[in-house]
Amino acid sequence: MSRLGTITRRSFLVGSAAIAGGVAFGTYLYKRELDNPLLDGLAPGAAAITPYVKVDASGVTLITPRADVGQGAYSIQAHMIAEELDVDLAEVTITPGPPSPVYYNGVVSAEGMPIAATSETFLARTGRGAADVAGKLLGLQLTGGSSTVPDMYDRLRTAGAVARETLIAAAMAQTGLPRDQLKTEAGAVVLPDGARLAYQDLAAAAAEIDPVTDVTLRDPSDWKHLGKPQMRTDVLAKSTGTQTYGIDMVMEGMVYATTRTNPAQGGAIKGFDAGRAEKMRGVKEVLPITGGVAVVADNTWRAFQAVQAVDCDWGPSPYTGNTADQFEAVAAAFTEDTQDSQFRDDGDVTAALSEGEVLSVEYRIPYLAHAPLEPMSVLVKLEKTRVDIWTATQIPRFMQANVARLTGIDAENVHIHVLMAGGSFGRRLEDDYVMRAVEVAQQMPGTPVKMVWSREEDFTHDFPRPLAMARAQGKVADGQLAAFDLAIAAPSVMESQLKRVHQPVFGPDVAIVAGAWDQPFAIPDYRVTGHRVPAMVPVSSWRSVGASGNAFLHESFMDEMCHAAGADPLEERLRLCTHDPSRKVLEAVGEMSDWGADLGPGRGRGLAFCLSFGVPVAEVVEVIQTDAGLRIDKVFVAAEVGRVLDPVNFEAQLSGGVIWGLGHAMNCELTYKDGVPQQDNYHLYSGLRLYQTPKIEVRGLENGGKLRGVGEPGVPPGAPALANAIFAATGQRIRDLPLSNSVDFA
The missing domain is CATH 3.30.365.10 (Aldehyde oxidase/xanthine dehydrogenase, molybdopterin binding domain)
Structure with a gap:
């Protein structure tokens, strides 16, 4: 308990x-x-x-x-x-x-x-x-x-x-x-x-x-x-189109606004010419805001059109502006001076790797956008001594404090009305869009202002999951893993996020190595080191946070080491596992997938495990080679959460995590040119399509341990399980995401 x-x-x-x-x-x-x-x-x-x-x-x-x-x-x-x-x-x-x-x-x-x-x-x-x-x-x-x-x-x-x-x-x-x-x-x-x-x-x-x-x-x-099995309380409203999300909020007398800020993250605006926009139908105001302009109109579509007609003179981004340069900065961070943590240091890794044959590899993962289906939206009504805000948010009290700081109105008079969200994946842990809307409302006191961002504004001004690199070295002996050294370099999510909510930043950032340092395996010489990359593009939490990428780094190398040792990936993990609930999860997914059975030609099976948020999850992905490319056929996933409170939603959350993890592993990355994200809508940032979605079999284990949540832990094993399956099917080892840069998917 x-x-x-x-x-x-x-x-x-x-x-x-x-x-x-x-x-x-x-x-x-x-x-x-x-x-x-x-x-x-x-x-x-x-x-x-x-x-x-x-x-x-x-x-x-x-x-x-x-x-x-x-x-x-x-x-x-x-x-x-x-x-x-x-x-x-x-x-x-x-x-x-x-x-x-x-x-x-x-x-x-x-x-x-x-x-x-x-x-x-x-x-x-x-x-x-x-x-x-x-x-x-x-x-x-x-x-x-x-x-x-x-x-x-x-x-x-x-x-x-x-x-x-x-x-x-x-x-x-x-x-x-x-x-x-x-x-x-x-x-x-x-x-x-x-x-x-x-x-x-x-x-x-x-x-x-x-x-x-x-x-x-x-x-x-x-x-x-x-x-x-429960029927979720939101099923009826969502099935009938009557659910009120943040974007659905309306109020008598409100106006419609949108913003356009410097597409280079963090850049300023030197000036703007609103002459054309002010003449467009329905436009009421063109107003300055931090980093850009806002248009107020009589509906959202007209605001969208008019804000694009404003001629803006943008300043440069203060951050490292190109993806190649950003990865160079990450690569340069593998030094003693940038070491942020070393929570795992078993045995004597340095001595173990000083002689004999050593496997040395490098992995990369990209920035990822949150891209929730419901774009950022908020309704603000600001009066002399009171502010009311209606929006979907995960941080109502931080938002309350930030609005009070911006307006000078006492926090007790800042009223946050939280509404249902159409997705988040961590995006609604931020309140930047609310601050811009409050700036508009300050210039129109007493008038309710409904602000909606365009999809492009939402993508361009997201705080993404950070990019990262891993340098791994390992050694095998007598058909077993003997030494495992993983160094991970990434910008700090906690440093970036805490500064935006005016909280102190101190100590190492566990997120840099989460899902890697704390895995329940007893390798004789086992070390995981985190290096903090100096801040570049502001970053944020993304579904499963550090474990979302670190599982790919850790489990891809674990698979490479198993194959180098000539060991079965499942049997070797079971041999090394020191945590009984995790062992049972691995055994369950092996049984579910009939691990070890011959799949036949042109097929491959990959395994990955990750313990994140206290939840051990194991996934097996099966792929098939087709004339059109690789196709994911089946996924098996087992998880231990202590007790399953709702079997229906448990399966939905784990299945959704699998789909989220696989889709991003296959297709998604956020790249930068001159500080501007190059993917600004879904046509350039494609998730898993319906026709690509595999059959997913879920098993929840209930061995009476601590009660855990399951919204995020299903995500991390997806990417490495898929990459390991591709290796099993094709012999091609992919060490960079997204995988579609290296192979075609049907």
């Missing part, structure tokens, strides 16, 4: 306050009260039962504060509350709630610490606990790192149980019946004669009693929702 779960059970305190005929119960951790934001403006007769449950005359509202970017976060959070509260999710309101420190993320900050997920030493447990404390003290409300389920599992179930028992106590006071004669069902307390007291009718009575804090969570054998 995680430290967070233990603390939650032992320290779940509930404070009550009768306010305007209602009652409020707050969930507080570490015996320090955090304000319940639902109490602000609570209506008479309403009850805010913990920061996650509110009941009023209209019904029950569940607060699901982790952002939904398509991964089903709202749904699983609601199901965790409903498991204890006994409500019909079709009859309740589900909302992310306001930004608040009480919704801090206590798990995600641990990802930035050099603690292997497999480690259970006192130091490791203490470090994770410290990360949880830091998350609370900083009010770190963000969504990322596959942390929603592990972070919220105990909190939300406990919040539901406290609300349930308190409403039962209210019914006891109202009816005089004992607890053992009452039960709950579908949003009501049920009396012995079958009469039902709806939760909303008990709120006022609940205000008159002390909250029930001594609760017992239901045993998984009694679960009605969790662990069983």
Whole structure:
């Protein structure tokens, strides 16, 4: 059980306050009260039962504060509350709630610490606990790192149980019946004669009693929702086109805006001539903003057309401007002066590699754009002492602080209304587009401004996943891996991102080596070193962050070493594996794929493994040579997450991660010329096509370990498994991504 779960059970305190005929119960951790934001403006007769449950005359509202970017976060959070509260999710309101420190993320900050997920030493447990404390003290409300389920599992179930028992106590006071004669069902307390007291009718009575804090969570054998196939709460709206995404927000009297900023990332604008644009139909304003211009019009399309008619004089990019030069800067970073970390240094690698035959190779991975289907969009209404912002975001509190800093308006008067996102993959961990929209709104106070970026603006001003290089050396002996030395050089994601949210930057960046240094293999001489490349193009988190590329670097070399040793790639990994859950994952994917069976001519099978975000995942990819090129036929993927809370979404998330990983490995890269990204829309940045999508078989292992999230861990093994399959089928070893630069795909 995680430290967070233990603390939650032992320290779940509930404070009550009768306010305007209602009652409020707050969930507080570490015996320090955090304000319940639902109490602000609570209506008479309403009850805010913990920061996650509110009941009023209209019904029950569940607060699901982790952002939904398509991964089903709202749904699983609601199901965790409903498991204890006994409500019909079709009859309740589900909302992310306001930004608040009480919704801090206590798990995600641990990802930035050099603690292997497999480690259970006192130091490791203490470090994770410290990360949880830091998350609370900083009010770190963000969504990322596959942390929603592990972070919220105990909190939300406990919040539901406290609300349930308190409403039962209210019914006891109202009816005089004992607890053992009452039960709950579908949003009501049920009396012995079958009469039902709806939760909303008990709120006022609940205000008159002390909250029930001594609760017992239901045993998984009694679960009605969790662990069983669920229909996601967003399925109906998304299937019928009625889901409101950030881009769908409208308001009476609003105007439409878009921006055009220097296509060379970080470059300034020396001046502009808006003469042509100002004469175009529907144009209301052409306004200066940081690094460019904005056009305000009577609809988005006219704004798009007019902003392209503005004659802009752009300044140069302050960053290394060409991809070749950027890779030269990465190559130059393999020095002692740039060493950022060496978290793995087993045995004596230097001595092991000083004699005998040594395999030396180099790998490269490119910049990658986030490219969510829903482009950056926001609606801003700015008044003298208040700002309201409607958008899809993963960082509501950081956004709140940045808007306050920009406008001079107190953060408590900056109201972030979080909406459903049409994809993110890490892009909505940034708020640059919101800052540009706020600049427009500052010049049009009192007028709601809806800003949408064109696809080209979105691509061009993305903060991509960083490029990286690896230099690897290895040695084999007696048919086994004997020495494994992997040096990785990349710009720092954490340094780049933290500066944009005005947070301190210190210590090594674990992301540079994530998914490489912490792999559960006992190679006698085993070293992983991270080198920090001096900042170039600003970079950001991308689905599975450092592990997204490092798995390709680590597992490609692992495969090369296995073949150099004459060892079976699966058997050698099993021999080296020191982590029982990871071993079981490898065994499972071997069984699923019938590893070792003869596939016949023109076919190949590749294996890759990666432990990221605490989740061991193994994938086997099978490819076929055709006259039109290579075709991916089947993919087998096995993962261990402790417990599968929703089998349907579990399969969807792992399958989606496979498709995401394979599509980018095959086709995608972001290259720069004079500081300008050369891929500015999907026709130049193509993912996996429907006709190319393989059959994917998923298996979730539940061996009772720590509960983990699965939104990201399915991505990292895809690229190396595919590259290793290509080698198996063709004998061609590819060490650079994307793979389509070296082979054709059917």
